[in-house]
Amino acid sequence: xxxxxxxxxxxxxxxxxxxxxxxxxxxxxxxxxxxxxxxxxxxxxxxxxxxxxxxxxxxxxxxxxxxxxxxxxxxxxxxxxxxxxxxxxxxxxxxxxx
Amino acid sequence: xxxxxxxxxxxxxxxxxxxxxxxxxxxxxxxxxxxxxxxxxxxxxxxxxxxxxxxxxxxxxxxxxxxxxxxxxxxxxxxxxxxxxxxxxxxxxxxxxxxxxxxxxxxxxxxxxxxxxxxxxxxxxxxxxxxxxxxxxxxxxxxxx
Amino acid sequence: xxxxxxxxxxxxxxxxxxxxxxxxxxxxxxxxxxxxxxxxxxxxxxxxxxxxxxxxxxxxxxxxxxxxxxxxxxxxxxxxxxxxxxxxxxxxxxxxxxxxxxxxxxxxxxxxxxxxxxxxxxxxxxxxxxxxxxxxxxxxxxxxxxxxxxxxxxxxxxxxxxxxxxxxxxxxxxxxxxxxxxxxxxxxxxxxxxxxxxxxxxxxxxxxxxxxxxxxxxxxxxxxxxxxxxxxxxxxxxxxxxxxxxxxxxxxxxxxxxxxxxxxxxxxxxxxxxxxxxxxxxxxxxxxxxxxxxxxxxxxxxxxxxxxxxxxxxxxxxxxxxxxxxxxxxxxxxxxxxxxxxxxxxxxxxxxxxxxxxxxxxxxxxxxxxxxxxxxxxxxxxxxxxxxxxxxxxxxxxxxxxxxxxxxxxxxxxxxxxxxxxxxxxxxxxxxxxxxxxxxxxxxxxxxxxxxxxxxxxxxxxxxxxxxxxxxxxxxxxxxxxxxxxxxxxxxxxxxxxxxxxxxxxxxxxxxxxxxxxxxxxxxxxxxxxxxxxxxxxxxxxxx
Numbered sequence: 101x102x103x104x105x106x107x108x109x110x111x112x113x114x115x116x117x118x119x120x121x122x123x124x125x126x127x128x129x130x131x132x133x134x135x136x137x138x139x140x141x142x143x144x145x146x147x148x149x150x151x152x153x154x155x156x157x158x159x160x161x162x163x164x165x166x167x168x169x170x171x172x173x174x175x176x177x178x179x180x181x182x183x184x185x186x187x188x189x190x191x192x193x194x195x196x197x198x
Numbered sequence: 199x200x201x202x203x204x205x206x207x208x209x210x211x212x213x214x215x216x217x218x219x220x221x222x223x224x225x226x227x228x229x230x231x232x233x234x235x236x237x238x239x240x241x242x243x244x245x246x247x248x249x250x251x252x253x254x255x256x257x258x259x260x261x262x263x264x265x266x267x268x269x270x271x272x273x274x275x276x277x278x279x280x281x282x283x284x285x286x287x288x289x290x291x292x293x294x295x296x297x298x299x300x301x302x303x304x305x306x307x308x309x310x311x312x313x314x315x316x317x318x319x320x321x322x323x324x325x326x327x328x329x330x331x332x333x334x335x336x337x338x339x340x341x342x343x
Numbered sequence: 344x345x346x347x348x349x350x351x352x353x354x355x356x357x358x359x360x361x362x363x364x365x366x367x368x369x370x371x372x373x374x375x376x377x378x379x380x381x382x383x384x385x386x387x388x389x390x391x392x393x394x395x396x397x398x399x400x401x402x403x404x405x406x407x408x409x410x411x412x413x414x415x416x417x418x419x420x421x422x423x424x425x426x427x428x429x430x431x432x433x434x435x436x437x438x439x440x441x442x443x444x445x446x447x448x449x450x451x452x453x454x455x456x457x458x459x460x461x462x463x464x465x466x467x468x469x470x471x472x473x474x475x476x477x478x479x480x481x482x483x484x485x486x487x488x489x490x491x492x493x494x495x496x497x498x499x500x501x502x503x504x505x506x507x508x509x510x511x512x513x514x515x516x517x518x519x520x521x522x523x524x525x526x527x528x529x530x531x532x533x534x535x536x537x538x539x540x541x542x543x544x545x546x547x548x549x550x551x552x553x554x555x556x557x558x559x560x561x562x563x564x565x566x567x568x569x570x571x572x573x574x575x576x577x578x579x580x581x582x583x584x585x586x587x588x589x590x591x592x593x594x595x596x597x598x599x600x601x602x603x604x605x606x607x608x609x610x611x612x613x614x615x616x617x618x619x620x621x622x623x624x625x626x627x628x629x630x631x632x633x634x635x636x637x638x639x640x641x642x643x644x645x646x647x648x649x650x651x652x653x654x655x656x657x658x659x660x661x662x663x664x665x666x667x668x669x670x671x672x673x674x675x676x677x678x679x680x681x682x683x684x685x686x687x688x689x690x691x692x693x694x695x696x697x698x699x700x701x702x703x704x705x706x707x708x709x710x711x712x713x714x715x716x717x718x719x720x721x722x723x724x725x726x727x728x729x730x731x732x733x734x735x736x737x738x739x740x741x742x743x744x745x746x747x748x749x750x751x752x753x754x755x756x757x758x759x760x761x762x763x764x765x766x767x768x769x770x771x772x773x774x775x776x777x778x779x780x781x782x783x784x785x786x787x788x789x790x791x792x793x794x795x796x797x798x799x800x801x802x803x804x805x806x807x808x809x810x811x812x813x814x815x816x817x818x819x820x821x822x823x824x825x826x827x828x829x830x831x832x833x834x835x836x837x838x839x840x841x842x843x844x845x846x847x848x849x850x851x852x853x854x855x856x857x858x859x860x861x862x863x864x865x866x867x868x869x870x871x872x873x874x875x876x877x878x879x880x881x882x883x884x885x886x887x
C-alpha cells in the first residue's frame with residue numbers, strides 16, 4: 101500500500117493521510133493508491149500538511165507498517181525515549197520499529 | 199491581496215531601459231552598450247575598466263540560493279561604480295535588505311514583492327555590525343566614533 | 344563574559360521581530376516551504392523526524408547561570424523537559440512548534456541569547472576552547488577574538504548565501520580542545536615579538552570528504568583580521584562549487600585549486616579589501632577583552648587541597664577535574680554521558696542544577712564542550728566536594744571524561760531526518776559493555792565518536808575509534824574506523840573493513856580494545872599504539 105505522510109505546518113507533528121484528513125496515528129493511515137502524489141500536492145497547497153511525501157507500506161493486522169525504518173520511527177517516536185513515543189505505556193512498542 | 203511594490207528602485211534617476219548585453223558580448227564586440235548583464239559565474243572585475251561608461255549593470259540571480267551576485271555587487275561598488283546596479287531574477291523580499299547593503303539599488307524580481315513586508319524589512323535593523331557597500335554606520339563605529 | 348550593549352540588544356530584538364513576521368507569512372501561506380526553509384534554517388529551525396527542532400546558539404560555548412536557567416525554562420515550557428548539547432557547543436530542542444518559535448526567541452533575547460545562524464549556508468556559531476580563560480597553556484583568552492568574529496559574521500550581507508555552511512573555531516593554545524583543524528577556518532592565536540595575532544588554517548572539515556585544514560597565513564594581527572577573513576570568504580563565495588552539494592564546502596575548493604593558489608587569491612583580495620576600512624579599531628577588541636577579564640580569584644585559595652578520603656570523589660577528581668592556571672582553583676568537567684544515557688542530553692532540572700552550581704561556586708560561568716559535556720571553568724578547590732555531591736544527587740557525576748564511555752554521538756535516526764542509522768542505542772550498548780569504571784580507566788584516554796550518517800555530525804572521522812552508521816538495504820549497518828583525532832595530533836580515521844550490525848560493532852570494539860591492551864607499551868594511549876603498530880593487528884583481531 102502507499103501512504104502519505106508529512107508534518108503539521110504549525111505544530112510539526114508527524115501526520116498520516118486517512119483518506120479524508122490527517123491523523124497522528126499510522127494505524128489510521130489509508131492506502132492513497134495512484135492518487136497519492138496528487139493528494140499530497142493538493143493538501144500541501146492548502147497548508148493542511150507540510151512537506152508531504154509518499155511511502156510504501158504493508159498492511160498488517162495491527163495496521164499499516166511503513167517499509168522503511170525511518171518512517172516507522174516517525175510513526176512511533178524516538179526508540180531511546182519510550183516515554184515520549186505515541187505508546188508510552190507499551191514497553192514493547194519499540195520492537196515494532198526494528 | 200497585498201499591495202505589490204510599484205517599483206523597486208532606490209535611485210533618484212529612473213530605471214535604465216536599454217536591454218542589457220551579456221558580459222561576453224560587451225567585452226567582445228558590443229562595447230558601446232550602456233547596460234551589461236552579469237551571470238553568477240562571470241568575472242565581474244572584467245568590467246572595471248569600463249564602469250564610467252555604464253548606466254546599468256544587471257546581476258542575474260537564477261536561484262535565490264546562489265549568493266555569488268552579492269560579491270559581484272560589492273566588487274563593482276568597491277571599484278567605484280555609481281550607476282544603476284540591479285538584482286534580477288529569483289530575488290526574495292527577505293534578501294533585499296542584504297542586497298541593498300551590498301550595493302544594489304534596483305530590483306527586478308521574477309515574482310511580485312509585497313510592498314508592506316519590504317518596507318518593514320528595510321526599516322527593521324537599526325544598525326549593522328559590519329561595514330559594507332551602503333552608507334550604514336557599523337556598530338563598532340557608533341561605539342568608538 | 345561578554346555583555347550586550349544597546350546595539351547588540353537591538354539587533355537581536357530586531358531578529359525576533361523579523362522571524363515572527365517570517366513565521367506569520369509562512370503560516371498564512373504567503374511564502375512556500377521552499378522559500379521559508381532557508382529563512383528558518385538561518386534561525387536554527389529545522390524540520391526533523393518528529394517535529395521542528397530549534398538549535399540555540401551558545402557563542403564560543405560560554406554562558407552564565409541566568410542563560411543556563413533560560414535554557415531549562417525553554418525545555419520545560421516549549422519542549423518536553425530536556426535539551427541536547429551539540430558538537431558545536433550549542434543546544435537543540437527536539438519538539439518545537441513553529442507557531443511558538445518566535446516566542447521562544449523573544450524569551451531567549453531577554454537573556455542575550457538567540458538562534459542566529461545556527462544553520463543554513465552561512466557562517467555558523469563560532470566555537471572555541473572550553474577551557475578558555477582557565478587553561479594554563481593559552482597565550483590569551485581566544486573568546487574576545489571569537490566575539491569580534493561573531494559580530495562581523497552576524498547578518499553579513501555578502502556571506503548569507505554561501506555555497507554551503509561555514510564553521511570557524513578560535514583557540515589560543517597548542518593543545519587543541521576544539522578540533523580547530525577540522526573547521527572551514529581554524530584560528531590559533533599566537534604571540535610574535537609580543538604582539539598577539541592569528542595563524543589561519545583553511546579547508547578542514549568532516550562530512551563525506553574529511554580533510555585537515557591547511558595553514559594559509561602564519562600571522563594576521565587583530566587590525567587586519569576582519570579584512571583577511573572577508574577575503575577568505577569572498578574567494579569561497581565566488582569560486583566554491585555550487586553544482587554539487589557534496590562538493591560545496593571550502594575544503595573541496597582548497598583541494599581542487601590547491602592551498603597555494605587559494606592563498607594567492609586570498610592575498611590578492613585582501614589587498615583590495617584592506618583599503619575599505621572594514622576593520623574595527625583596536626578599541627573595539629579592547630572593549631570586548633575587558634569583559635573577559637579573569638574573575639576575582641581569592642589569593643587565599645592557593646593553599647587549598649581537596650579531601651580525597653571519599654574514594655568515589657577521588658576518582659571523579661582524577662578523571663573529570665583539570666588543572667587551572669590560578670592556584671587554588673580547578674576546572675570541573677560535568678559529564679553528560681552516564682552509562683546507558685543519551686550523550687549530550689540534559690533534563691531541565693539538571694540544567695538548573697548546573698546553573699545553580701555555576702552561580703554558587705563558579706563565578707557564574709559555564710561552558711559547553713564540543714564533546715557534548717558541560718564545564719564549570721573556575722571552581723575553588725575547597726568547593727569541589729560540595730560541587731561533586733550536588734552533581735551526584737543530580738545524576739551528573741559520571742567520572743568518565745575522555746574515557747571510552749565519554750562518547751560523542753549525533754542524534755541519529757531516532758531524531759534526525761538525514762540519518763541512516765541510530766547512534767544513541769549504539770552509544771548506550773557500548774557504554775553498557777564497558778560499564779566497569781576500572782576497566783575504562785585501564786583503557787585510558789579513548790575518544791569514541793559515532794555518526795548516524797555520512798554528514799559526520801558525530802565526528803566519527805576524528806575518533807580514536809569512530810563509527811559511521813549507514814543504510815544497507817533498509818537495515819542499519821555500522822562501519823568501524825580507527826586512528827582519528829580532532830586534537831593537536833589531528834588525523835583522520837581509517838575504515839577497518841566490512842561493516843557490522845549493532846551488536847557486531849560492539850563486539851568488534853571489544854576485540855580492538857583487547858588487542859590494544861595486549862600490545863600497548865607503557866604510557867601509550869590507544870591512538871598511540873594504533874599509530875605505532877598500524878591497522879593490521881587490529882584488523883586481524885576483528886575479522887581474523
